[in-house]
Amino acid sequence: MAANQAFQLEETRGWRMGLRNLMRKENGEWFKTRRWWIQLLIWLVLIDGLLFFLLVGVPQAAKLAGQPITDSEAFRTAVEALFGIASMGIGLGIIIVTQDEVIGEKTSGTAAWVLSKPASRVAFYLSKLFNNGVSILILMMVIPFAIAFGLLWSKNPGMNIPGFVTAFAILVIHNFFYLSLSLMIGVFAEKRSLVLAISLAGLLGGQLMMNIVKELMYFTPFGLSSIMAGVANEGPLALPGILWLPVGITLLLSLIFVLLSIWKIQKLEF
Amino acid sequence: MVPVQSVIQTQNLSKNYGNFQALKSLNLNVPANSIVGFLGPNGAGKSTTIKLLLGLTKPTAGSGTIFGMDIVNENQDIRRRVGYLAQNPNFYEHMTARQIMDFTARFFFRGPDNLIRARIDKTLKLVGLDDKADRPVRGFSGGERQRLGIAQAQVNYPDLLILDEPAAALDPQGRRDVLEVMEKLRKHTTIFFSTHILDDVQRVSDRVIILNHGELIAQGSVEELLSASLGLNYRLVLKGDASRAQKHLQSFAWIQDVMIGHQNGKTIMTIVVKDVDLAERALLREVLSDENLIVLEFSRNKQNLEEVFLSLVEGAA
Numbered sequence: 001m002a003a004n005q006a007f008q009l010e011e012t013r014g015w016r017m018g019l020r021n022l023m024r025k026e027n028g029e030w031f032k033t034r035r036w037w038i039q040l041l042i043w044l045v046l047i048d049g050l051l052f053f054l055l056v057g058v059p060q061a062a063k064l065a066g067q068p069i070t071d072s073e074a075f076r077t078a079v080e081a082l083f084g085i086a087s088m089g090i091g092l093g094i095i096i097v098t099q100d101e102v103i104g105e106k107t108s109g110t111a112a113w114v115l116s117k118p119a120s121r122v123a124f125y126l127s128k129l130f131n132n133g134v135s136i137l138i139l140m141m142v143i144p145f146a147i148a149f150g151l152l153w154s155k156n157p158g159m160n161i162p163g164f165v166t167a168f169a170i171l172v173i174h175n176f177f178y179l180s181l182s183l184m185i186g187v188f189a190e191k192r193s194l195v196l197a198i199s200l201a202g203l204l205g206g207q208l209m210m211n212i213v214k215e216l217m218y219f220t221p222f223g224l225s226s227i228m229a230g231v232a233n234e235g236p237l238a239l240p241g242i243l244w245l246p247v248g249i250t251l252l253l254s255l256i257f258v259l260l261s262i263w264k265i266q267k268l269e270f
Numbered sequence: 271m272v273p274v275q276s277v278i279q280t281q282n283l284s285k286n287y288g289n290f291q292a293l294k295s296l297n298l299n300v301p302a303n304s305i306v307g308f309l310g311p312n313g314a315g316k317s318t319t320i321k322l323l324l325g326l327t328k329p330t331a332g333s334g335t336i337f338g339m340d341i342v343n344e345n346q347d348i349r350r351r352v353g354y355l356a357q358n359p360n361f362y363e364h365m366t367a368r369q370i371m372d373f374t375a376r377f378f379f380r381g382p383d384n385l386i387r388a389r390i391d392k393t394l395k396l397v398g399l400d401d402k403a404d405r406p407v408r409g410f411s412g413g414e415r416q417r418l419g420i421a422q423a424q425v426n427y428p429d430l431l432i433l434d435e436p437a438a439a440l441d442p443q444g445r446r447d448v449l450e451v452m453e454k455l456r457k458h459t460t461i462f463f464s465t466h467i468l469d470d471v472q473r474v475s476d477r478v479i480i481l482n483h484g485e486l487i488a489q490g491s492v493e494e495l496l497s498a499s500l501g502l503n504y505r506l507v508l509k510g511d512a513s514r515a516q517k518h519l520q521s522f523a524w525i526q527d528v529m530i531g532h533q534n535g536k537t538i539m540t541i542v543v544k545d546v547d548l549a550e551r552a553l554l555r556e557v558l559s560d561e562n563l564i565v566l567e568f569s570r571n572k573q574n575l576e577e578v579f580l581s582l583v584e585g586a587a
Contacts, residue, residue, distance in 0.1 A: 003427045003458075004378075004379070004426065004427055006385055007378075007379040007380075007381070007382070007385055007386070007389075008379060008380040008381045008382065009378065009379060009380070010376065010377060010378055010379055010380050013346060014346075017346055018377050020376075021373065021376040021377050024376070025362075025373055029362075033364060108360045109356055109358065109359070109360040110360050110361065110362060112321075112326050112356060113354075113356055113359065113360065113361070115325075115326060116324045116326060116349065116352075116354040116356070117349060117354075117374060117377040117378075118346060118349045118350045118377045118378065119377055120346070269321075269326070269327040269328070270321065270326040270327065
């Protein structure tokens with residue numbers, strides 16, 4: 001290795017070994033390919049297109065049909081629909097986008113290749129969690145919701161801004177849950193289909209179960225979309241204390257998923 | 271004699287997958303600055319051994335060291351000094367060869383960027399991919415992927431290069447190129463490569479390790495294996511009656527057997543020896559001591575590694 005003396009050696013050790021390089025690579029997967037603008041376009045159309053239609057199109061259609069609705073009613077419905085559809089839609093999007101992140105690398109052999117280099121398994125997982133998390137946050141949530149906020153504010157400058165921001169924060173927690181779930185199943189499972197099936201069952205089945213057992217709303221992530229809509233319209237202080245419980249539980253479950261993933265990835269055999 | 275430093279050593283290294291014993295008490299010894307061919311039929315446990323050495327999987331029993339460091343507890347330090355090419359290497363398909371090399375290099379080096387770029391260019395040139403450096407990997411042929419695999423394994427100039435079937439997917443020219451690259455690297459590094467192509471092993475290896483059904487069945491230099499397994503024998507074509515010479519030769523302790531046959535009016539004598547040094551010095555002289563015999567031909571019968579390998583593997587079975 002005498003030929004390497006002129007180089008600045010990468011000497012990070014422990015769980016951070018290889019993290020910097022893996023982060024750079026994962027970031028490149030999003031922002032140095034066309035992936036970023038495709039995702040951004042999808043979510044701008046879905047979230048802001050839908051909101052524009054609800055704020056502008058629906059009142060006009062109602063007026064033409066001879067059943068006019070008030071601006072306040074239209075606004076309320078638009079906010080409820082925005083958070084309802086965004087939580088389900090982005091949750092679904094996250095599962096689809098991340099379902100192959102870990103299992104794809106496990107089955108193709110790229111994970112074994114990367115981990116044969118000076119890279120820790122924890123760094124491998126965290127680089128995926130962090131970069132997917134941040135990219136999803138920016139492209140699927142922050143930018144579309146900043147535009148959505150602009151649209152809502154232009155329609156109603158007196159809107160409940162703390163409520164909107166709090167609802168957005170709950171949306172972030174809700175989506176972090178599905179991100180950590182999808183990655184965790186990728187770490188544990190051996191088949192791609194299993195990752196998709198379990199994550200989707202969590203998202204769609206959870207909603208279905210909540211329609212049958214209403215009490216699930218108080219201690220599972222499945223009721224968060226209804227809570228978001230309420231908070232966005234009424235403000236965070238209007239939310240009964242008990243409804244903060246599922247928010248806390250969702251955050252706690254997400255952290256448990258992360259810890260389980262970190263534990264399991266260190267036991268995997270490649 | 272100065273002891274040869276071992277790069278890889280394992281002690282009773284074993285790996286079970288459920289009830290299946292993939293590796294049974296393997297005791298390996300790979301000396302520094304050697305090229306070691308790791309031979310065995312499919313499913314013999316070669317890839318399992320390599321994965322154990324790299325820390326990609328954990329042993330069920332036994333232990334091992336690389337550069338004196340424990341393969342389980344000091345694996346991070348080991349991987350800084352090792353280059354690895356997987357069997358059927360897979361890379362991120364959207365990346366170009368240069369990006370793959372850069373990604374690999376930055377696990378080892380923080381900078382400077384110009385030196386990293388120069389190292390990448392030099393390594394890609396070494397494997398003949400310099401003209402394809404900016405093409406995405408998804409368009410690469412099997413041979414090009416294999417060469418990229420060797421390049422990325424070599425980018426940090428490792429002290430130990432572990433190659434899992436480096437020539438398996440290559441055409442004869444590609445194989446020759448890979449073997450030439452290995453020959454070039456011999457000066458700087460120890461190379462441990464698994465293969466089932468016996469010609470390649472015989473061509474470049476200093477030592478051979480043969481594995482079958484997870485068990486070590488032979489380990490040594492190519493010469494040692496060729497000598498030890500089938501015995502060394504010499505062939506003489508003679509004119510005249512060889513029976514007296516046969517009796518004379520059989521009286522020596524270093525001669526195991528003397529067989530006589532006839533072909534086209536000539537006598538064919540096959541002599542199996544126990545000591546090759548003595549045979550080389552004295553055998554022909556002893557035969558010529560019978561003045562009635564005329565020696566037309568004298569040669570040492572050479573077995574190739576394939577015969578040795580098959581006899582060992584089939585013998586073990």
